[in-house]
Amino acid sequence: MTDQHSTLRARRRAQTRRTIQAHAVRLFSERGYDATTMNDVAEAAGVSPMTVYRHFATKEDLVLVDQHAELVAERIVASPAGGPLVRRIGGALIDAATALTGDADRQLLLARLQLMISTPALRARHLDNQYALQQAIIGALGDDATDPDTAFQAQAAASACLAALHTALVRWAEDDGRTDLPELIGKALAAVFGDDAVGPVR
């Protein structure tokens, strides 16, 4: 629907959005998140404060916005429905991480992640995003939500997988992205569930 306008207008909009976010992340990293105002970001990006709010609903979104949930969810749906929960979820997380860290703006991803971890307000909202991701995963699993016990187990398994993911992300950020992220996620999952639960050794 809103996609294939692809005309000049859409490209410009996407461009200003990228510009704003790039300047925002840069300023936040340089001066600190709290010490940077929305006006500072607008000025650096060469737009009015209003335009910043048009593209990012909150200051936190300047760092946090992503739609990785879809990426993970579609891999969950594609995974064999019969397998153990942890393997399905863990595999999807590793696959998604492989795709993301191969991406061009991997540096931006790393900078954003480091901000998320070091800034309390951002860390909180990041964790909440993970919680939203958890609900997306539950939905993608396609299990019958009718049985409360099954649902409870799915919640528990997914939350633990995401906890492992977060542990790996923190480690990755601390290493400035030098280590292989998918491998780190695999190690974290193995540390939680045991070496055999995650799948064949890479």
Add this chain to the structure above:
Amino acid sequence: MTDQHSTLRARRRAQTRRTIQAHAVRLFSERGYDATTMNDVAEAAGVSPMTVYRHFATKEDLVLVDQHAELVAERIVASPAGGPLVRRIGGALIDAATALTGDADRQLLLARLQLMISTPALRARHLDNQYALQQAIIGALGDDATDPDTAFQAQAAASACLAALHTALVRWAEDDGRTDLPELIGKALAAVFGDDAVGPVR
């Protein structure tokens, strides 16, 4: 240090603090968190807005403040140092939950938890508090932080335990506190780590 003043002054201060929080949680539950201003809280509690800020640094703290971390940490320290991580941490969480749900202001705890889960801003900060609790747990484990791999495994185990805790808390809040919280936590841990990992069946 700051405790045994216990004189009239300290008791009054504690009293106003309780009054403010009680009115705040009531208003938040009735009208919604975002629809209630700090002035509303102050007015309902019969104090000036300044006084509210003196007792609670942020609006979120009106719902979130607790020092459960110490409660858990001291139980971790008391647990046998040799055992498996998951059992030590899980046991401490269950013990702490048993103590808290037996408490007098259990209703307040439940109301606060329901607010935390339903309000995005509060949920985010609650999850961040869990993250802080995780660090407290890691510290209480007393493991050598020198070995990065050991530390990484401790982080992964602790984060997964807290994820299970959170799953149990959500379920408890949904049930309006009717189910037994410690038992729920045990089930969540069992769902994540397998039935044998948590300890002898209750």
Add this chain to the structure above:
DNA sequence: ACCAAGTTGGTAGTGACTATCATGAGGGTA
């Protein structure tokens, strides 16, 4: 009675965020 310290209240600000209206630049249609 007197002083020190702690609790409270008032004022004036900053900064995130919203609502509303105005303007000018695409982009399809006659």
Add this chain to the structure above:
DNA sequence: TACCCTCATGATAGTCACTACCAACTTGGT
């Protein structure tokens, strides 16, 4: 080419969380 219609952007004024800063009052010990 001329005409709208949409949409991205901008400016203004306002709300609300939160922060100094200063003033007044109460309590507890000497």
